[in-house]
Amino acid sequence: MDPGPRPWRIALATVAGFALGILFSVGGHELHLPGPATQGAAAADGEQGAPSDAAEDDVLPAAPRTHPAAERRDAVVEAVAHAAPAVVSITCEVPASSPFPFFRGGQATATSQGSGAIIRADGVVLTNAHVVEGALSITATLSDDTSYGATVIGLDAGLDLAVLQLEGAADLPSIPLGASADLLLGETVIAIGNPFGLGHTVTTGVVSSRARTLEVADRAFQDYIQTDAGINPGNSGGPLLNLHGELIGINTAIRRDAENIGFAIPVDRAAKVARDLLRYGSVRAPWLGLAVVDVGGPRYAGTPIAEGAVAVASLDPGASPGGLQPGDVILRLEGRAVHSRADLNLQLADRKPGDTVSVVALRGADPLEIRLATAACPDDMGQRALESRLRVQVQPIDSATARRLRTSGGLVVTAAAPEGSFAAAGLRAGDLILAVNGQRVRQQADLEAALLRAVAAHRDAVLLTVQRGLGGGHIEVSL
Numbered sequence: 001m002d003p004g005p006r007p008w009r010i011a012l013a014t015v016a017g018f019a020l021g022i023l024f025s026v027g028g029h030e031l032h033l034p035g036p037a038t039q040g041a042a043a044a045d046g047e048q049g050a051p052s053d054a055a056e057d058d059v060l061p062a063a064p065r066t067h068p069a070a071e072r073r074d075a076v077v078e079a080v081a082h083a084a085p086a087v088v089s090i091t092c093e094v095p096a097s098s099p100f101p102f103f104r105g106g107q108a109t110a111t112s113q114g115s116g117a118i119i120r121a122d123g124v125v126l127t128n129a130h131v132v133e134g135a136l137s138i139t140a141t142l143s144d145d146t147s148y149g150a151t152v153i154g155l156d157a158g159l160d161l162a163v164l165q166l167e168g169a170a171d172l173p174s175i176p177l178g179a180s181a182d183l184l185l186g187e188t189v190i191a192i193g194n195p196f197g198l199g200h201t202v203t204t205g206v207v208s209s210r211a212r213t214l215e216v217a218d219r220a221f222q223d224y225i226q227t228d229a230g231i232n233p234g235n236s237g238g239p240l241l242n243l244h245g246e247l248i249g250i251n252t253a254i255r256r257d258a259e260n261i262g263f264a265i266p267v268d269r270a271a272k273v274a275r276d277l278l279r280y281g282s283v284r285a286p287w288l289g290l291a292v293v294d295v296g297g298p299r300y301a302g303t304p305i306a307e308g309a310v311a312v313a314s315l316d317p318g319a320s321p322g323g324l325q326p327g328d329v330i331l332r333l334e335g336r337a338v339h340s341r342a343d344l345n346l347q348l349a350d351r352k353p354g355d356t357v358s359v360v361a362l363r364g365a366d367p368l369e370i371r372l373a374t375a376a377c378p379d380d381m382g383q384r385a386l387e388s389r390l391r392v393q394v395q396p397i398d399s400a401t402a403r404r405l406r407t408s409g410g411l412v413v414t415a416a417a418p419e420g421s422f423a424a425a426g427l428r429a430g431d432l433i434l435a436v437n438g439q440r441v442r443q444q445a446d447l448e449a450a451l452l453r454a455v456a457a458h459r460d461a462v463l464l465t466v467q468r469g470l471g472g473g474h475i476e477v478s479l
Helices: 007-028 036-044 053-059 075-086 267-280 341-348 381-390 399-404 444-456
Strands: 087-095 107-120 124-127 137-141 147-156 161-166 188-193 201-217 220-227 239-241 247-254 262-266 290-295 309-315 329-333 356-363 366-373 392-396 411-416 432-436 461-468 471-478
Touching (some): 075 201, 087 124, 087 188, 107 188, 107 247, 124 247, 137 161, 161 267, 201 262, 220 341, 290 341, 381 392, 381 444
Antiparallel strands (some): 087 107, 107 124, 147 161, 188 239, 201 220, 356 366, 392 411, 432 461
8 A cells, every 4th residue: 555655755856846947947048058959949949840041050151152163273174174085094904824813715814004195186095115015905995984995006115105096086185295395393283194093083293303314224214204293003104284284294103112203204205206106116216327235333343334334346337337446335425324225225215317416435445525427227127137147048937847846936947057146156947936035926027127126226136035846945146
């Protein structure tokens, strides 16, 4: 049986109610709490709906509509608007050694990415050689997601430049060529590319150096534009632009141990290489009419060639090398140090056949300063080298011989004169020539083209891949 409320409980409830009344209504002031509590108070007062606009403005005022897009289109925005439609993201399918990637025709493959710039409305694209070299297939994607297959018109690995043709392309936007010779330190530049697969990424920066000399390969020193515009993997081959939307460089490399240090090939060099690749399929650099070998190293310590130079190995009988003799050491070309044959060829690549160049050389201990008239290497030089230097006759091997010798093709030497450099290297009739300087040969024309490239690059020898019976290897043969 409930005894009913006890007196002390009634007293406690009365005191609690009095205290709450004081807390919520002292002086007639309401306690305003943020958010839902305020809405709850309004509902308790009989008000319905969302809080007023004034309440929202107190939390986050609306942005003023006083800066229309037309007023925000500065020079960078305009340059990007003009150039971006002519930038392509490049995806290449390349051979892979891993057994896990997708197999194409039984061959393991993977993908790599880069960028490129359309420089002609019929779909001619300029990019880096390292982006597309060795690719099994190439796809280029525009900013509107239109994709084209692409083929390589020509490339030069030493200069790291390549020209592509987009298949079936016509009336495409293109980027006009600017100039790199008169770039200003601190000038604003824009990079557009495909870093990490993020197509058409735009970054800006300034010209940090107009001609930063870096070693690229085989002691070859190339001048680059240095910029602090963000360049990342995948930007390779993409355009570096000025504020007029003109192409001033091809983004090529970054310094991985630093931030915001990127490098681009100057457009003056890139455009010359592109024209050569389009017209001839290869870079037509001036030829000096001589062959050189690299010299330098510890045995030259304390001499002017301690860091490397080139020595004249031989002179072409039909050339006019301006008084140079075998044994002369070339130190400088047009005022720049020549550290190797690769460096010599890289410097000449900026010039045209027929140009005259100044050379500083040594003959013994005596310095020489002379001027050399350059020329184009004669088109028949490969045939001449085959007939008068190697002194061999060749023919393609037939399919039965290829199967017997377990090779996919090559040239069999049918005759080798004993006074030729081929025989002097210990080779003989019946041997197979499979490659020259790593390039596969299957027809005599392939062999002559490879010899022409070697002579034009001032080489004094070529490296032949040969096979005798089921054995084979590499051997150097003089030119």
